[in-house]
Amino acid sequence: MVKLNDIQKIYFIGIGGIGMSALARYFKSRGAEVSGYDKTVTPLTKELERQGIDIHYEERVDSIPHDVDAVVYTPAIPAAHAELVYYRDNGYTVVKRSDVLQWITEGSFNICVGGTHGKTTVTSMIAHLLRHSGYGCNAFLGGIAANYNTNFWSSDRNVVVVEADEYDRSFLKLVPDIAVVTAIDPDHLDIYGTAQEVENAFVQFAGKVKPGGCLVTKKGLSREVDLQASHNYRYSYNDSTADVKAVNLTVENGSYRFDVSGPGWIISSIELNMGGLHNIENVVAAITVAKHLNINDDAIRAAVAAFKGVRRRFEYALKNDTYTVIDDYAHHPEELRALISGVRSIFTKQQLTLVFQPHLFSRTNDLADGFAESLDMADEVILLPIYPARELPMPGVTSELLLNKMKLTNKQVLEKEAMLEYIKTKRPSLVVMAGAGDIDALVQQVKTILEP
Structure with a gap:
């Protein structure tokens, strides 16, 4: 198996995907030579090219590098893709995006956010809270954080905030110190077959939280009794029985103002400048993680007020x-x-x-x-x-x-x-x-x- 530190040249098939591009940026930040293929030019691929990453847009074996240490592909790439077939047939190390995330997170403190919806916003909120407060983290996001115009950033602190994608059961390769589950509604039934199998996968994900770790789940999930860890917090937008919830909500000029009440604590005067009642619930989840990490209330309050959202999320x-x-x-x-x-x-x-x-x-x-x-x-x-x-x-x-x-x-x-x-x-x-x-x-x- 290739060791992470040995990768000097890496090639991505489907580099323009939101998760793939974050990994490409990660290796570029480490000084590796990064290149890739995607089928279409997008603002994201243009930005990667501006950062010095070579990308081509035709499925051609004569356009690919042959001296790479690893090849990463996304499950969205067809199995018959000519470049993927070439690398596989010629003995290269060919892995999925989820395998690389597994390599990266093997030696770090991991905050992993899963859910059939809501996970990108919650991941971005947590990563922003940690960065803005000065706590520090490495972030792999499934969207572009508007504050920083990127889906990846690095930090000297050995903490990783990562979006845990349930597609293709990828998230089961991660081992969280803190896990968040936002929703377990039926999705990706082409992979799972039934709603029950989707739920089973999330129960497995929760079960991968390290001993002594923390699990933050939306209050009222259908398998709540099976979602357990050493420390459990159930969060909600307005359920009074939840461990952490928003209270005293008002709307002023398109922004939300509210308090967040948790077990034995309350943070007053939270201001969220992002539309959507569901985003109040999302930020409650993020604040729950920040409080578990003992981040100062004033720092949390300031970070939430400064959060500009995620591209294409409200x-x-x-x-x-x-x-x-x-x-x-x-x-x-x-x-x-x-x-x-x-x-x-x-x-x-x-x-x-x-x-x-x-x-x-x-x-x-x-x-x-x-x-x-x-x-x-x-x-x-x-x-x-x-x-x-x-x-x-x-x-x-x-x-x-x-x-x-x-x-x-x-x-x-x-x-x-x-x-x-x-x-x-x-x-x-x-x-x-x-x-x-x-x-x-x-x-x-x-x-x-x-x-x-």
Whole structure:
């Protein structure tokens, strides 16, 4: 097996992925020679290139380096990918992203955040709290932290904050000192098969917390009794029976102000300048971790107030007196429900136009009823065609499947250009754009249409 310290040259297949790019930045920070492939040019790949990482965008064996110590690939890459096949057939060390995270975290104090939704925001909040307070940490995030415009940073402190991805059971390779579980709703049923197997995996994840370690879980999870560690905290947005919760909530100019009450302590006057009631709950989880680490209350308060959010997590693309455009990564029914509820909590009188791009044929098919129920919470819904990502089409599974299950009257399926033309003609005052595919590439165009 290759030792982490021996890696001088490393190649990434799918380097533009949010998790892969964090690892690429990690090795670049260590002085390694980093290069990679991705199928499309994105703002993230352009940023990696600006940092001195060589990337090509055609699947060609004659474009790849041959003197690398390790090759890392993402599960989104097809098994028949020519570059992946070449490296495997020629005896290179070829590993998944999760294997590399396992190598990195073998000798560190690890704070691992898992959950079928919410984990990126909670991971980013915890990492920000530790960095802003001066505690220090190395961070591997599943999104771009707006404060620092990156998904990775390093620190001299041997503490790692890492997003623990349940896809492909990757998170079971991590060994947390502190674990957070935000949700265990059904997802990735193409991998797990049943909702019960998803839950079982999270029970396994919780069971990997080191002896004497800490487990922070959302209050009311279906397998709560099975989620146990040496130190347990159940958190909630407003459940009075939770160990840690928000109290005395007020909304002022789009920001939330509240106190956080924990076992034997209370932090008053927390200010969160990020929309969405679910983000109050997310920051309660992050504060729980910070308190367990004995971070000073004033430092926690200051860090939360300074938190600018995560790119594509309730991110304001446009906000003025006439128009608001919110961009969000939501791609699961519960995420959509939380997103729409959060928007409603701030914009109480405006009609909500939701533009949603379903992500994956399998997820759309497996969770169709839940998607329809959540989408019905909007005033108007525009569905884009399904973004396939790693999947081939499934017979009968299109965005019309969701449309036909919805009870809402004001709904339609539009191609991208038709959607932009509709926004140009109707000029809705409150637009929420959601999805994990390439819908983010349309946000700037919608903003440009609506900006005065």
